[in-house]
Amino acid sequence: MSDPEKKNGGGPVDNAPILSCHHDGLTIEGYSRAAVQTYWRIPELKIGFDLGAQPWDFMGTPTWFMTHTHLDHIAALPVYVARRRMMRMEPPVIYVPNEAVEDVRRLLLLFQRLDRGRMLCQLNGIAAGDEVELSRELVVTTFATTHTIPSVGYIVWDRRNKLKEEYQGLPGERIRDLRLSGVAVTREVRLPLVAYTGDTSPAGLDNCPAVYEAKVLITELSFIRASHRREKIHKFGHMHLDDLLERADRFKNGLIICAHFSTRYHPQEVRRLVEAKLPPGLRERVKLWI
Numbered sequence: 001m002s003d004p005e006k007k008n009g010g011g012p013v014d015n016a017p018i019l020s021c022h023h024d025g026l027t028i029e030g031y032s033r034a035a036v037q038t039y040w041r042i043p044e045l046k047i048g049f050d051l052g053a054q055p056w057d058f059m060g061t062p063t064w065f066m067t068h069t070h071l072d073h074i075a076a077l078p079v080y081v082a083r084r085r086m087m088r089m090e091p092p093v094i095y096v097p098n099e100a101v102e103d104v105r106r107l108l109l110l111f112q113r114l115d116r117g118r119m120l121c122q123l124n125g126i127a128a129g130d131e132v133e134l135s136r137e138l139v140v141t142t143f144a145t146t147h148t149i150p151s152v153g154y155i156v157w158d159r160r161n162k163l164k165e166e167y168q169g170l171p172g173e174r175i176r177d178l179r180l181s182g183v184a185v186t187r188e189v190r191l192p193l194v195a196y197t198g199d200t201s202p203a204g205l206d207n208c209p210a211v212y213e214a215k216v217l218i219t220e221l222s223f224i225r226a227s228h229r230r231e232k233i234h235k236f237g238h239m240h241l242d243d244l245l246e247r248a249d250r251f252k253n254g255l256i257i258c259a260h261f262s263t264r265y266h267p268q269e270v271r272r273l274v275e276a277k278l279p280p281g282l283r284e285r286v287k288l289w290i
């Protein structure tokens with residue numbers, strides 16, 4: 001287990017903390033503390049999740065997926081939309097849970113009046129089970145999470161067309177002729193690259209098998225002390241360290257980022273407590289985002 005790097009954007013403005021790490025071709029950047037602020041982005045995929053604050057450098061990321069409308073996850077959305085316009089960038093594309101989309105639209109319009117600047121963006125509602133095509137190779141799907149207000153989690157998939165088994169080994173011209181004659185010689189294969197849970201009780205993870213399969217899992221782990229009652233934590237739509245430990249054998253992910261720790265915990269306490277409890281096999285793949 002190693003800590004993510006502290007990253008100073010290196011740019012002209014450093015207004016919000018960012019931690020960063022690389023895994024198998026993906027860079028994960030972000031920060032997340034419960035009730036403070038949560039934001040993530042993956043530059044290679046040109047997408048971000050949640051905007052509890054907006055580090056100046058994150059402005060260039062054009063597509064954002066909101067998990068829910070608690071302020072620590074969405075407070076900087078109007079700021080981000082306004083900054084993109086001010087910097088003459090293309091209007092961003094934003095997804096929020098269906099239940100909140102009209103209120104978010106109204107919120108942006110109110111800020112348009114208060115700030116006297118147009119809020120240009122493409123705002124879309126989204127629900128569990130929906131699918132967003134980012135490109136030919138990249139697809140985002142949503143899954144139901146279990147929190148105290150309407151919420152969803154996201155999976156980013158790598159989508160490829162693979163030659164069907166029965167045609168493998170055939171010469172290229174033969175495959176081309178088959179394709180030209182209208183035979184579907186390929187089938188679609190999807191690999192989950194990133195799973196992001198947002199805030200959720202463990203049922204949210206269990207709702208979606210791809211959460212356990214994705215190359216990178218970003219999950220909340222708000223509570224860690226043994227003295228914290230789990231039923232209460234679940235009722236408030238959060239995870240406890242024991243929930244993670246109970247599922248240790250199910251995680252097939254190459255990297256598991258645990259974040260959104262409660263403000264009650266000092267970073268030293270988080271490291272000490274979690275490191276002592278993680279079993280080998282899981283420990284090497286977990287990064288504590290603190």
Ligand SMILES: [Zn+2]
Pocket residue numbers: 033034035038070072073199260
């Ligand atoms: Zn939160």
Ligand SMILES: [Zn+2]
Pocket residue numbers: 068070147199
């Ligand atoms: Zn929340």
